[in-house]
Amino acid sequence: MSKKSFNPLPGFRITLGFTLFYLSVIVLIPMAALVIKVLGISWREFWETAFNERALAAYKLSFGASFIAACANTVFGIILAWVLVRYKFPGRRLVDALIDFPFALPTAVAGLTLANLFSDHGWLGTFLVPQGIKGAFTPLGVMIALTFVGMPFAVRTLQPVLENFDRGVEEAAATLGAGRLRTFAQIIAPTLLPTVITGFALAFARAIGEYGSVVFISGNLPFQTEIAPTLVVMRLESFDYAGAMALAVMLMIFSFVLLGMINLLENWSRRFQNA
Amino acid sequence: MNLKKKYKELISKSDRSTRENPFVKWLLILIAMAFAAVFLLLPIINVFAQAFSKGFGAYANALAQPDTVAAIKLTLIVAAISVPLNVLFGIAASWCLAKFEFRGKAILLTFIDLPFSVSPVVAGLMFVLLFGANGLLGPWLQAHDIKVIFALPGIVLATIFVTFPFVARELIPVMQAAGSSQEQAAMTLGASGWKTFWHVTLPSIKWGLIYGVILCNARAMGEFGAVFVVSGHIRGQTDTVPLHVETLYQEVDPAAPFAVASLLAFLALITLALKAWLEWRTERHHEAAQHPPELPLVVDTSHDTERFARGRA
Numbered sequence: 001m002s003k004k005s006f007n008p009l010p011g012f013r014i015t016l017g018f019t020l021f022y023l024s025v026i027v028l029i030p031m032a033a034l035v036i037k038v039l040g041i042s043w044r045e046f047w048e049t050a051f052n053e054r055a056l057a058a059y060k061l062s063f064g065a066s067f068i069a070a071c072a073n074t075v076f077g078i079i080l081a082w083v084l085v086r087y088k089f090p091g092r093r094l095v096d097a098l099i100d101f102p103f104a105l106p107t108a109v110a111g112l113t114l115a116n117l118f119s120d121h122g123w124l125g126t127f128l129v130p131q132g133i134k135g136a137f138t139p140l141g142v143m144i145a146l147t148f149v150g151m152p153f154a155v156r157t158l159q160p161v162l163e164n165f166d167r168g169v170e171e172a173a174a175t176l177g178a179g180r181l182r183t184f185a186q187i188i189a190p191t192l193l194p195t196v197i198t199g200f201a202l203a204f205a206r207a208i209g210e211y212g213s214v215v216f217i218s219g220n221l222p223f224q225t226e227i228a229p230t231l232v233v234m235r236l237e238s239f240d241y242a243g244a245m246a247l248a249v250m251l252m253i254f255s256f257v258l259l260g261m262i263n264l265l266e267n268w269s270r271r272f273q274n275a
Numbered sequence: 276m277n278l279k280k281k282y283k284e285l286i287s288k289s290d291r292s293t294r295e296n297p298f299v300k301w302l303l304i305l306i307a308m309a310f311a312a313v314f315l316l317l318p319i320i321n322v323f324a325q326a327f328s329k330g331f332g333a334y335a336n337a338l339a340q341p342d343t344v345a346a347i348k349l350t351l352i353v354a355a356i357s358v359p360l361n362v363l364f365g366i367a368a369s370w371c372l373a374k375f376e377f378r379g380k381a382i383l384l385t386f387i388d389l390p391f392s393v394s395p396v397v398a399g400l401m402f403v404l405l406f407g408a409n410g411l412l413g414p415w416l417q418a419h420d421i422k423v424i425f426a427l428p429g430i431v432l433a434t435i436f437v438t439f440p441f442v443a444r445e446l447i448p449v450m451q452a453a454g455s456s457q458e459q460a461a462m463t464l465g466a467s468g469w470k471t472f473w474h475v476t477l478p479s480i481k482w483g484l485i486y487g488v489i490l491c492n493a494r495a496m497g498e499f500g501a502v503f504v505v506s507g508h509i510r511g512q513t514d515t516v517p518l519h520v521e522t523l524y525q526e527v528d529p530a531a532p533f534a535v536a537s538l539l540a541f542l543a544l545i546t547l548a549l550k551a552w553l554e555w556r557t558e559r560h561h562e563a564a565q566h567p568p569e570l571p572l573v574v575d576t577s578h579d580t581e582r583f584a585r586g587r588a
Contacts, residue, residue: 106497
């Protein structure tokens with residue numbers, strides 16, 4: 001409050017008040033409702049619904065598919081960011097603008113069109129299905145959908161760092177006799193590492209919570225293509241509130257842990273960049 | 276002459292070792308473009324190709340169905356309520372966070388980001404547990420005959436939750452960068468707080484605000500998971516456009532869901548175009564700020580020589 005006397009601008013109380021009110025109504029109270037409701041169920045019931053076989057299968061697919069999707073996004077994200085920042089070629093601006101497409105496209109539409117592309121008669125499925133690569137209604141389909149939704153995170157986190165990368169360092173390495181590959185492996189890659197990991201974590205976090213696109217492409221078969229958010233919805237639709245809550249809490253704890261790690265990573269990479 | 280040749284050789288040599296060889300370069304471009312084609316270009320083209328696969332008549336017919344029209348109306352109403360509310364919140368939050376110092380600021384910022392890290396399905400579940408028949412406020416709402424879940428208020432609340440941080444996140448850095456000296460000057464000159472905001476602050480955050488609104492609106496109209504959970508997914512009543520796509524997907528006509536989905540894909544393309552235009556605009560603005568055009572050219576060059584000379588000294 002002592003600092004307030006230095007600031008003649010009005011509206012602090014009312015804007016802060018409204019911010020806290022709105023935050024409480026929209027975010028904090030609903031979140032508290034989940035916590036209060038979960039505390040109402042017994043520990044045993046929580047354990048049995050949060051860790052029964054079907055739930056474990058759903059976690060496994062959710063984490064596995066999200067992990068693989070985030071890995072694919074990291075590898076292709078590095079290549080895409082590199083190509084978009086370093087090279088000039090026809091179509092570069094178009095692709096650069098399209099990177100945000102998975103952000104802008106409603107997930108339902110993404111799921112719909114991807115399921116169609118990889119189905120037996122789809123544009124890609126006609127070639128892939130005879131090769132034994134089935135994208136629709138398989139775990140692979142889940143990975144494809146999750147790769148789609150996570151892609152912008154991997155590319156967009158890396159792009160500004162690559163743009164601001166000091167080319168002088170590369171020139172120094174070259175004058176000291178390093179080849180291009182060695183420069184990349186020993187000079188560029190270590191500098192980019194914290195950002196790459198942050199991009200990976202963001203894509204991973206996005207994939208874990210995703211629901212809309214997966215519904216269309218996975219077929220939602222229990223034990224096979226059912227992800228954790230789908231199981232939450234399934235349980236809710238059969239009025240198994242305790243089961244839905246238990247899973248939701250597990251998902252929420254996981255995303256908060258991930259969020260904390262991302263924040264730590266960002267601090268680390270900021271220090272890394274300044275050093 | 277010999278020196279010049281040697282210099283050229285040195286340049287080309289350094290060029291070779293700070294750039295990839297052409298084969299590697301084009302291979303990387305090829306991989307990147309193949310990935311972009313499969314995951315970006317084909318999905319968009321496919322939406323429109325499938326939507327029109329049975330001709331324009333069938334497309335128009337699919338869109339003219341009463342349930343589709345009802346879904347479009349509902350989506351527009353939901354966006355018309357939730358986006359302005361988030362704008363109001365975004366302005367209030369950025370004003371108090373960017374212009375003032377207070378304890379707990381970092382925590383407040385973290386809380387504002389929280390909805391981004393919660394799965395939309397879990398977000399929907401929270402509102403069901405609060406307002407649903409078995410929810411904490413369920414009995415009270417039933418006694419007063421107020422419907423939140425499986426009705427418009429629930430859909431709006433869930434949509435606000437998932438789009439909560441968009442406008443605030445855009446505005447906070449813009450307001451912080453602008454500082455508060457201009458507002459203080461306006462106040463010193465006798466402007467009221469409201470007048471200062473309207474004539475000084477708002478023009479400076481205008482483009483950031485538009486950017487935030489565009490992103491917020493795209494997500495509000497396209498949200499699936501959270502709305503799926505709270506709306507009950509009742510055809511013709513609580514189906515928003517994305518939910519209606521799923522309803523049609525379960526039916527026989529394969530082109531119908533794509534026809535409805537094409538509306539959302541079109542919205543996404545407009546969003547991207549506006550976003551690209553805004554970014555291009557601010558980029559140009561930044562360049563203009565770095566090289567102010569008001570400076571007479573003559574002065575500029577002399578300034579350069581002076582700086583050059585100083586640099587040499």
